[in-house]
Amino acid sequence: MSNRVLWLLAGCLSIASAASLSDADAQALLRQSDLRRNGWSSYVGRVKITDYESGKADEEHLYQVSQKGPDKTHVEFLSPREKGSFLLMLGDDMWVYLPDTSRPVRITPLERLTGDASNGDVARTNYAYDYDATYLRREKCGDTECDVLELTAKRKASTYHKIVYWLRVADAQPVKAEFYLTSGKHIKSATFDEYRPVAGTTRLVRMTLYDQIRKQSHSVLEFSAFQPRELPDKLFHQGRLDRF
Amino acid sequence: MNARVLILVPLFCAVSLADDPGCAPDSPTGEIRYALSLTEEGSFAAGLRVPGADTGNLLLLEPSFAYKYGDRWRFSTSLAGLAETQGGTHEQVRVRETYVGFTAGDLDLTVGKRILRWGAGYAFTATGILDPPRVATDPTDRLNLNEGRELGEADWIAGKQEITIVWASAGLVDQHQPGVRDTAAVRYGVMFDGFDTSVIVAHDGGGSTLAGANFTRVIGDAVEIHGELAWRQQAAVLLGGKYTLRSGFSAIAEFYTPPNTAYYRPIGMPASAGRQHYGFLRLGKSPLRELPGWKEWDVTVSFVSNLDDGSRIGVFDAGRRVKNHFRAYLHAQTPGGKPGRSEFGAIPYSALVSIGVTVQM
Numbered sequence: 001m002s003n004r005v006l007w008l009l010a011g012c013l014s015i016a017s018a019a020s021l022s023d024a025d026a027q028a029l030l031r032q033s034d035l036r037r038n039g040w041s042s043y044v045g046r047v048k049i050t051d052y053e054s055g056k057a058d059e060e061h062l063y064q065v066s067q068k069g070p071d072k073t074h075v076e077f078l079s080p081r082e083k084g085s086f087l088l089m090l091g092d093d094m095w096v097y098l099p100d101t102s103r104p105v106r107i108t109p110l111e112r113l114t115g116d117a118s119n120g121d122v123a124r125t126n127y128a129y130d131y132d133a134t135y136l137r138r139e140k141c142g143d144t145e146c147d148v149l150e151l152t153a154k155r156k157a158s159t160y161h162k163i164v165y166w167l168r169v170a171d172a173q174p175v176k177a178e179f180y181l182t183s184g185k186h187i188k189s190a191t192f193d194e195y196r197p198v199a200g201t202t203r204l205v206r207m208t209l210y211d212q213i214r215k216q217s218h219s220v221l222e223f224s225a226f227q228p229r230e231l232p233d234k235l236f237h238q239g240r241l242d243r244f
Numbered sequence: 245m246n247a248r249v250l251i252l253v254p255l256f257c258a259v260s261l262a263d264d265p266g267c268a269p270d271s272p273t274g275e276i277r278y279a280l281s282l283t284e285e286g287s288f289a290a291g292l293r294v295p296g297a298d299t300g301n302l303l304l305l306e307p308s309f310a311y312k313y314g315d316r317w318r319f320s321t322s323l324a325g326l327a328e329t330q331g332g333t334h335e336q337v338r339v340r341e342t343y344v345g346f347t348a349g350d351l352d353l354t355v356g357k358r359i360l361r362w363g364a365g366y367a368f369t370a371t372g373i374l375d376p377p378r379v380a381t382d383p384t385d386r387l388n389l390n391e392g393r394e395l396g397e398a399d400w401i402a403g404k405q406e407i408t409i410v411w412a413s414a415g416l417v418d419q420h421q422p423g424v425r426d427t428a429a430v431r432y433g434v435m436f437d438g439f440d441t442s443v444i445v446a447h448d449g450g451g452s453t454l455a456g457a458n459f460t461r462v463i464g465d466a467v468e469i470h471g472e473l474a475w476r477q478q479a480a481v482l483l484g485g486k487y488t489l490r491s492g493f494s495a496i497a498e499f500y501t502p503p504n505t506a507y508y509r510p511i512g513m514p515a516s517a518g519r520q521h522y523g524f525l526r527l528g529k530s531p532l533r534e535l536p537g538w539k540e541w542d543v544t545v546s547f548v549s550n551l552d553d554g555s556r557i558g559v560f561d562a563g564r565r566v567k568n569h570f571r572a573y574l575h576a577q578t579p580g581g582k583p584g585r586s587e588f589g590a591i592p593y594s595a596l597v598s599i600g601v602t603v604q605m
Binding site (some may be wrong): 058059060078079080081083084093094098099103106107108156183232233234237238239240 | 277279308315350352361362363384388399401403404406408433435438440460461462464465466467468470486488490565567568569571604605
């Protein structure tokens with residue numbers, strides 16, 4: 001067999017490898033990437049969001065996030081002007097508790113926050129639960145070889161209609177993303193900036209969201225104090241939403 | 245055995261069951277939450293039809309503190325100190341809430357003064373038997389001055405079901421408020437097929453019994469509907485809905501018809517007026533949406549009308565947040581209707597404007 005035939009065969013195998021990934025494993029790849037953000041089935045952690053306008057720090061928000069399974073998220077708002085507020089997401093159902101209403105108020109999926117960073121960016125980080133993945137291509141993103149997935153919302157509570165998601169080939173670690181509304185408008189982009197070992201897993205600790213409508217705005221999300229913790233089911237009951 | 249005993253016996257039984265070590269978390273830790281806000285508000289009433297000052301000033305200091313130990317114990321208190329100047333100056337300290345809570349497995353026990361809101365309505369409620377008075381022109385209690393009831397409460401949660409038993413005093417520590425009686429109430433809540441529903445039965449000491457139900461349901465991405473039906477001598481009905489636009493603005497509409505009985509009758513309404521019908525409409529930027537270029541602003545316009553006497557009141561609220569700790573706001577309302585012969589027409593001014601600033605820590 002000549003060298004020319006061997007190179008041809010290797011090329012075919014490489015193409016077949018990429019094709020098989022696109023056929024069967026995009027969703028598995030997405031699940032693997034979620035482990036970088038949701039490494040445990042039940043956990044608690046804090047998210048600090050700093051909004052920047054024209055490069056200068058503007059507002060800060062602090063949240064305590066408790067998550068159990070892919071569909072139960074309880075968010076406590078800790079920044080001064082939001083203290084005493086809570087958000088609960090149970091599958092597609094959402095409630096918000098605001099101190100001035102003193103009761104859990106049912107909210108529609110459209111009432112998720114948008115802007116630089118949204119409640120959805122804090123509370124809906126299990127993409128394999130919210131989106132169907134399709135394999136698009138493999139390409140360089142900076143110095144890293146990436147698999148590119150297209151995620152399409154499969155739940156009405158999904159934060160975005162479509163996400164284009166770049167994952168590092170070596171370990172499916174998220175590198176960057178683009179977020180789209182139902183209208184097709186490109187609303188935000190994200191870079192996943194820093195990962196660190198946390199309680200035996202490697203977790204995302206810092207990401208940046210860039211507003212594609214107001215180009216001068218971006219938000220930095222810092223994840224801290226994340227730890228696995230057994231959480232009682234009743235923490236995720238709307239009737240207890242006012243209790244920290 | 246009276247209703248008070250019926251409520252207290254399960255409470256004490258639950259406390260004795262609470263020694264089950266299996267309920268305790270592995271390593272309980274204490275957590276603290278606190279907040280402090282200071283509000284300064286000036287008001288001006290135009291077209292005042294009664295003797296008195298047409299300008300006023302309010303200084304409001306509101307501290308709150310909460311402590312939780314593990315998943316078992318919690319303590320919460322929220323106070324409001326007011327200095328109000330309208331002609332003369334009056335100071336007052338209100339205990340909005342102060343309660344102790346204890347969790348034993350699926351059971352939560354609470355004793356103290358606490359705000360409960362069981363009604364599903366936004367501007368009105370038919371089933372909110374223990375709720376603070378719902379004011380259609382200020383449904384969110386914009387200055388956070390509502391106070392809770394002194395009560396003992398047991399909550400049992402299992403899956404999507406919840407049973408709450410409450411005995412609320414007309415005033416053990418606080419002074420008795422006119423029209424408020426000791427109340428024993430049971431609420432069963434369940435989530436099924438997207439409907440968040442509650443069934444409520446309550447009995448006022450020496451008074452009548454209320455039975456009612458309410459629901460909320462989200463339809464699609466943008467629509468929420470809610471309703472309440474209560475029976476207390478006669479039926480009270482509330483139907484409402486909310487529509488959220490993709491732009492982030494939302495509209496809330498409600499129709500409410502209470503009977504003109506002692507329990508439902510507004511202050512000043514003659515007993516001969518018969519059943520009343522109300523309409524409510526609110527347009528605003530949802531406080532949950534951070535619109536590009538609008539994220540510092542909260543803006544709402546509301547309109548309430550008594551459909552029987554034709555009186556109405558318009559309310560405008562605008563607020564702007566500044567950085568992390570400051571908020572400036574404007575609140576204005578203008579009533580209309582036959583003076584002295586209609587519900588909102590009896591309000592003794594033609595317009596009220598309040599401007600304030602709040603510092604939050």
